[in-house]
Amino acid sequence: MDTDVIIVGAGPTGLMLAGELRLAGVRPLVLERQPQLWDVPKASGIGGRILDLLRYRGLLERFEAASADPYPPLRLPFGGMHLDFTRMGEAPMKVLPMAQMEIERLLAERADELGAEVRRGHQVNGVRQDEDSVTAEVSGPEGAYTVTARYLVACDGGRSRIRDMAGIMFSGTTYPDVVRLSQVSVGDEVTVHENGDLEVPGFGRVAAGFTRTDNGQLAFATTPDGVLHLSTTEDESVEYDDDVPMDMDELQASIRRVLGAEIPMKDAKRLSRFTFKDRQAEQYRAGRILVAGDAAHLFPATGIALNAGMLDTVNLAWKLGAEIGGWAPEGLLDTYHDERHFAGSRARLHARAQVALRRGLDAAAEALRALFQELAADEQPLRRVGDLIAANDTRYPGAGDHALIGTFAPDLALDTERGASSVAQLMHTARPILLVLTDRPELREIAQGWHDRVEIHTATTDQRPADALLIRPDGHIAWVAAIDEPAEAAASTLREALAAWFGTPLMAAIG
Template structure:
């Protein structure tokens, strides 16, 4: 039997893809070399548009414990410079402070609810493919076996074996002149400012919370994530990393060097696991291509970069949400020509944008008087509202506009759909509640409803009113991007023809049925 999809890697990206495929009627098998879900602390939160995307799959509340919609952050950082987002009327930079282990746990639970088979302790060790299938060689607790599938997706991280076995190049740069250290640790209570969350360091001064604090000796970060021990992190340049496992004493010594005064640290409360991590150098790489015939890449398997600004999960989870519905249509046999190719043409440029801004931020935090002068000038630019808007969109990923293959002049076409609130016959509903099933949607907000024959079959139609909506009708893809839009209260024949063409391009040959 040939399976639908095999996914190598049960991290957040692989699990998110598995959920998306299941919502589209495809049953994936997820392989994970670890015998059980990892609990090692890694990323500390989600930043950007992916927070909204998780909301549109009903997962935000599970992760945040908050019944309401996501709220944007009033402040953030760019290159260790403060980014004041309060002047923005429509701030796109959402944040969700939740450990990566919790993200993995919630996505594992959701995947199992949807019937996904997850095989822990089963590792991809080889693959081959032909015109009919790709066959994974898997090593599990009972030995090695072969697992054929229509497609195989590598979600197996920056050192992806899937990518290597597929012969996909991974060009980029490696730097070895930095050492980053991070630990869960307590600092003296009298240093804490309960009102502002800032750290008052005797002999040094004030260190703001949740910000990369840069000086000529390095970078120091202090944060108090909800429900967790305080987090301390440093970055130093041109200093060899210590040998052996990371220790709290090593973390203390590094923090003291960066701030120039003694920084006493004590172990956090509880049994853990507690974070003690050292990273020497870093990689910035982007896969030459995202697909080799029946093999595809998502997340870190396709791109790695500096963690500045927390873009990793933002980018990787959006890869999975973009790929899921397209791959499912390919497997079901109802994908329009070239649909699967748009995964790379849409997501690889988005990854390149992240590479650009993370490398720019790395340059802004480097040591040296020239960099300090550049930072002074850049700080002036960040006082400009338009500059803040552009950087916020860049970091959030909300500046992405896909080519929808039409000449539609509407400004929403190709953009992520705004979070509308609709008044329908059954009550008030947010767009996020309508997208949980990941189906194509046509939002009909016109005065009299779209005419008979205008609505493509297979597209779910929601009729209602949204007085503040920037359009009167929107065709929304399963990943929440707008494939077609109109602002006319009565779309004309040309616009309706464009609607049918957009539906055909993204969802296959469709018949029309009465509205």
């Protein structure tokens, strides 16, 4: 084999996967058709659960340092309205604003530090697979060549050619909505009122927030430093290539159609356009070819795709590492589809709800929006929706009865034999962890059979949620010993969980 895993696409999903695979002891090769980091504006930040995962890898401070405005007070667009998290003490959804190009730069830097190879200007033109390998036909700056690997992961976007070559269906709907996003400064002739409204010459006052007209929707907000975050949404029959940059003339033409007037603007910091698609791969795996990120799912709402794609890779990487390392239990790699297809469906749930909220134009739709806005004024429903958007509520199915199984491990403050620590610090190496939080020597003894794959830690914490937790490399909990659970029962289920997720114990394999 030329390498262990071929990754097609060096966007955030592909680069995150490359780093995670290196932590799993796997040799990835990333093939990207663009010759250099792409400066076409796309995503403008990361948020939700992926921020916790970056902290669990020891990377969050690096990302925070690269953001000009870490964790601003959040009023999140949702279905043509706003969810106001600013009045909550601890908001369930947080956002770290930064350009996608900067996200890719940091992830590429991390992949390089870990020893991953990224080839830019190399396009994959064909793939074929057999029982043992997958081969990519590539054209690069010096001509055509082939690369063979154990697996190939398509991270090449919503129009993935690799997904099509693998015969994976990508069913769903494309909506007529075209969204144009911008970060600009208003012209000198525009007055910005204290509440954020704009006084537009020749037109009058335009209210901050969302303005609906017969031709679409205009939305804007002004930040304290004077930057205008403005978007338009309108139905169009034209199919745009989202990879082609938008210019100021296109944005102004859209504003004229929607509002009936131009808003003088200058100094564009971001101009981008995209269409709303609601699609999901029917299978995330076809033999030795897998899909992740936009190649696996597209959502008809903003601020979801990049976070979901990066979380796909964290779930997938350690499972590929287990397969290539030879210790994966039967069916482990198939759980990638089971779990991340489920997570993608949860994300589609709130994205589709946003479609219903924003596209309705009759009195019933107005009533729906009014009712939703009333509910979102109360903390409990607002927190629930926020957790859904952030993917905080993701609990992978079929893992067990305890409420913690399948959820993301909380970042407990720990007192270990080596001093103060935390769950996040223990997860920096992306290794499975058995965390014993009380005097349960029988659990440590059982786990010794898997000590080559599973780290064993004993610690105390002020408010322990259980006697012990088995935490997977992606941060999700695979097994729990309930507080004061009888030794025999806990020992039995721990053996089952270790075998189910981490294969045959070392002693059994030797014996």
